[in-house]
Amino acid sequence: MADTVTHPSPSRSTILITGATGFIGEHICRTLLDAGYRVRAVHRKSTRILPYQHADLEWVAGDFSNLHAPEQWAPYLKDIAIVINSVGIISETRYQSFQDLHARAPMALFQAAENSKVKQMIQISALGADQKARSAYHLSKKQADDALRQSSVRHLILQPSIVYGPGDHSMPVFQALAAMPVIPVPGSGQQLVQPVHVYDLAAAVLQAVQKPPKNNLTLPVTGARPLTIDELLQTLSLWYGKRKARLLHIPNWFMALMAQIGSLIPGALFNRETWQMLQAGNAADARPLEQELGVAARDLRDHYAPYSASTWQKLNSGLFLWRHLLTLSLALVWIASGLVSLFWARAMGYHLLARVGLGGVFMDLAFYGASLLDISLGLLVLKRYRPYTLAWVQTLLVGLYTLVISMALPEYWGDPFGAVLKNVPLISAFLVWGALEHAWQKQQSQ
Known part of the structure; x- marks a missing residue:
């Protein structure tokens, strides 16, 4: 099935985590290990160096681009009680598509989990993967979510907003913009976002594992309060020690043109998909998360306000765009x-x-x-x-x-x-x- 690095004690049931070398998956994995759980972590076969080791951690190789049949997942689910799917990409590449990673592989995993009598399935989806979804990213996430809702497996679907924290890929974009003398703002700057810290998302998963909800749920996972793009950039500007943020709003037509160009450049963070998602906004009510799982998510402004950016953080933000x-x-x-x-x-x-x-x-x-x-x-x-x-x-x-x-x-x-x-x-x-x-x-x- 895979290359096993460690062999934890078989006396406890094991949690399977997919996408365990990714930003969200790694934090969830570490949180569960710290709480004393045994984890079987799936990593891509192309990952040459595994990022961390633990006595209760078993690494197995598996590529979502190819695991599209339930029988392929059966060996991974041996002795598994809970499955957590955290695989996700923000843009497609030649070898990774939204359909493969967000829909086909997860749907095969859900069916295999049902066949294997897995006790609980936790799906890390995305805020916006609902009836109003328009982007290929959100539609592929919604496709998997809908399939899980039809499954007989007890499940929880968590739909996080923009996730930030150590090692994230999204907030550095805003930090890099905020570091500029004049801050370019996409469009009106009034689009709502509600970033959630990865520690809060991991805490929600831990609570769901320790005290599974009585009913199958779909929960938004957001920060405490929404803020506009303007407010987000102003908050980050203050974090850099600027007295006042100078904002320059870029017209929508120009942003659309840049998105078209970005779609032609491999690996570009800004493309048609990300522009469409940014225009739609990304906010929701934070209360259900606390009511159902007891997690009171922090406010992004409280996270950045008490501290000033270090010299290294300022340099890193500059390099993000200068590259x-x-x-x-x-x-x-x-x-x-x-x-x-x-x-x-x-x-x-x-x-x-x-x-x-x-x-x-x-x-x-x-x-x-x-x-x-x-x-x-x-x-x-x-x-x-x-x-x-x-x-x-x-x-x-x-x-x-x-x-x-x-x-x-x-x-x-x-x-x-x-x-x-x-x-x-x-x-x-x-x-x-x-x-x-x-x-x-x-x-x-x-």
């Missing part, structure tokens, strides 16, 4: 270099190759090959394809260009505009870009 600018800049350098060589500076290119000592067919191969290679590298950078490896490929290529120029055209080192000297900071930019993108992709894949 996108760095990606676009490096891609532009490569693509523009290739296009300029092909269409506007062909004579100069051939002249330089002749001075290097190339001629005939070798000159043609070098000219067209280098131009097409530059354009290809730019497209790969834009796609963020294997950034760590690609950073070193760029470094070696520019290093090779620099070496050839140094040997055949040494006078270019004395160019007053730094034609060759600019390669030094460019190489540094490659390595910084590779490290940032590699770290980001690693976090996203968990």
Whole structure:
């Protein structure tokens, strides 16, 4: 079935948690382990290094992109009393779709849980996965929720709003915006959000495990009070130590255009889906959570108000957005270099190759090959394809260009505009870009 890392004592029933290496799943897993429960945690097969170990923790490999039949889930459910599904993605990739991860795999898991006589199923859904759902994200979540409601398994569906806390992927976007001198606000800024701390969500799951509700329920999981996007950004601005937040509201038409462009860029956080969800708002009544599970969620303003952002937090927020600018800049350098060589500076290119000592067919191969290679590298950078490896490929290529120029055209080192000297900071930019993108992709894949 999977690679088992530890073998906890069989004397207690086990809780199965899917998405255990993700932001929400990891916090739920740690909370249950701290409470003394035994956990079987499902991780993606592509996760090379498991993030944490515990005597009562058993790791098993499983990919929601492929587990779409109930019989595939049967081995995972052996000796399982409770199942918690926390798998979720905010945007689709080539290998991960909303339908696969939010609908097909969970529905197969629910059927398998029913077949295996699992005592309780807890589904981590999303606020907005209801009759008003319009985005593909929410519709896929709703599809699984509806299937679970038809199941005979005792169940609880938790629908969290934006979840924040250590390791989250959503709040850093707002923090990065709030860190800017003038804060760009999408649309009117009056859209309501009600972020919930991941500790409160994990506490709700723990309460549901310890004292299961008498009836099958669907509960919104939100912070104590809603706030507008303007208020959220103003709160974060004060956290950064600013006296006053300068807000610049971006028209809806421009946001829609940026969303269209973002949808064409792999890994972009802002796309048609996220823009549609942001426009719809994300708030609900927080009282049912406390009434049913006894969890009084904290207010985001109370979480940020008592503290000031550290130097590292300010730096990290800046890097969150600057990495996108760095990606676009490096891609532009490569693509523009290739296009300029092909269409506007062909004579100069051939002249330089002749001075290097190339001629005939070798000159043609070098000219067209280098131009097409530059354009290809730019497209790969834009796609963020294997950034760590690609950073070193760029470094070696520019290093090779620099070496050839140094040997055949040494006078270019004395160019007053730094034609060759600019390669030094460019190489540094490659390595910084590779490290940032590699770290980001690693976090996203968990």
